[in-house]
Amino acid sequence: MIRCAIVTTCIDPTALLSEVTCRETGATSLFVGTVRDVNEGRAVTGIEYSAYTSMAQDEMVRIAHEAAERFDGVRVAIEHRVGMLYLEDISVAIAVAHARRAPAMDANRYLIEELKRRVPVWKQEHYVDGERVWVDPTATCASMPTS
Amino acid sequence: MTQLQVLLFASYAEAFGASVVTVTVPEAATSADVVSALRGLPGGQALPADPVLAVDRRYTRGVVSVAPGQEIALIPPVAGG
Numbered sequence: 001m002i003r004c005a006i007v008t009t010c011i012d013p014t015a016l017l018s019e020v021t022c023r024e025t026g027a028t029s030l031f032v033g034t035v036r037d038v039n040e041g042r043a044v045t046g047i048e049y050s051a052y053t054s055m056a057q058d059e060m061v062r063i064a065h066e067a068a069e070r071f072d073g074v075r076v077a078i079e080h081r082v083g084m085l086y087l088e089d090i091s092v093a094i095a096v097a098h099a100r101r102a103p104a105m106d107a108n109r110y111l112i113e114e115l116k117r118r119v120p121v122w123k124q125e126h127y128v129d130g131e132r133v134w135v136d137p138t139a140t141c142a143s144m145p146t147s
Numbered sequence: 148m149t150q151l152q153v154l155l156f157a158s159y160a161e162a163f164g165a166s167v168v169t170v171t172v173p174e175a176a177t178s179a180d181v182v183s184a185l186r187g188l189p190g191g192q193a194l195p196a197d198p199v200l201a202v203d204r205r206y207t208r209g210v211v212s213v214a215p216g217q218e219i220a221l222i223p224p225v226a227g228g
Contacts (some may be wrong), residue, residue: 120222121225121228135226
């Protein structure tokens with residue numbers, strides 16, 4: 001079971017948990033990313049997320065299939081939100097279920113790391129002083145997405 | 148020569164002032180031709196040395212052929228999560 005989506009409304013993590021859990025799953029892991037108040041020492045008021053929606057959804061599905069292959073058929077549900085988000089809003093949620101805890105937890109880590117590295121989603125941080133800046137992880141990290 | 152449309156997002160859309168631009172490239176064009184043509188447009192100086200391209204919603208590696216009808220996109224550094 002794999003479902004991945006870019007959404008424009010609030011993410012409900014419990015709905016994702018319900019989606020991946022079934023009789024055969026004894027372990028479910030949940031990752032929730034939220035907007036925090038400070039980044040790189042600057043006070044943040046919110047983050048505006050945007051995406052290449054069709055490719056982002058395709059890339060998330062590819063990553064989820066990779067996780068299912070690497071981690072013994074884990075069940076995966078991912079939602080990433082776009083639009084203007086404010087402090088503590090949920091930007092991304094990843095639910096993973098498996099019969100055992102190790103695949104469920106390891107797959108979740110794999111999914112969020114690959115999502116951040118490969119899925120075409122962008123964020124523009126809004127700071128308290130009114131400035132807005134596109135976040136560029138490559139400015140501090142040399143890794144680039146690859147196929 | 149042929150014309151191709153290129154999708155732009157985030158900081159690149161801001162730099163070019165558009166979410167889609169048309170570039171003129173040679174027949175039997177490659178991704179390198181697309182990048183070269185983009186550099187010649189207003190805003191093109193914002194591109195890094197080796198910008199990331201996607202064709203039909205997949206990342207490309209190295210130089211690949213591109214043709215009208217394909218969905219070509221220039222991908223700024225991603226920052227999801």
